[in-house]
Amino acid sequence: MTDEDGRSSTPLVDEVIKKAAVAWVSVSGGPAVALWCATLEGTLVVISGPGEQAAPGLADATQAQVTMRGDHGGRIVTWPARVSRVRPGGAEWETLAPLVAAKRLNASGPTVELVRRWADDGCALNRLTPAGEPLSGEALPTGSLAEPPRETPAVRAARRPFRLHRVRRR
Template identity: 45%
Template sequence: MTQTLLDQALVEEATKKSGLIWVRGTQVAERALWHAWLDGAAYVVGGGNGEQPLDGLADGGTAQVTVRSKDKGGRLVAWTAAVAEVAPGTEQWDAAVAELKGKRLNAPDGEAMTGRWARECRVLRLTPRNITTQAPSGSLAVPPVATPVTTRHPVPAGLPRLLFKRHKAKDRPSGA
């Protein structure tokens, strides 16, 4: 009983302090999601235009959640979560969105984002079920999620030479 309480306290404190949790749903690669901890569960919002993807997370399903250490960045605790979708307009949705709103960085629509979340997004409650606190065996590294986004192209070979010439011209004394 005492170990269970300690494990629950570890999950709560680690998840509260971590800016991201790593979540793996069914048949989807693990991905980092920003969240808010409220009433014994992690809440995430996404699925809409411009929000984090929640692929593989279905109402009534389960997900694997891994929380990293804020100090070292390594795995601190992992838990199996029961996934429940929160309906817009309910007290639970209002409370979750109030917490999530403070965590959302660089929202394109500012104060109007909660209305957009109600129309376009899903708010999910991830409630801890089974907790794993022992160290993992082997690496937890996974390949990055496929994306159409690419990095910028290499700098053209002549560009540094052009920049260097301009810099040198500015350093010459005038009238010389």
């Protein structure tokens, strides 16, 4: 269903957005990245950039795939999102950025300074709006979504852990 703001959503997507704190976002078919998000009016708002979380490609994207997971890590729903960037200096920035900054955990300094730093450092404030039907069971991958191990310069196996005392064997 589509509402007056142009959001295309379902009751399941609306419900998981209300309870969201972290979303897995994939841009242009790349790997999904866990991002802290704030919820506002049925959309997710994500801040990324210098001094904040890394969201590769999200600042310039127009579309993304968002996966919401439950408390135990299982996927609840994956839905397509329309990405719109909120630029500093505009009316939307002036209302949206302070709301997101107020919800930001472990922020350094007051909300006003945080919003000013985001604008000065070129951080990207993106709004992820539902833009279609969630992926159904047959459209979801059936195999593991685990990433293969990264290449490493390590040439030796890790040493056994240090033991503070000697273990007696009987």
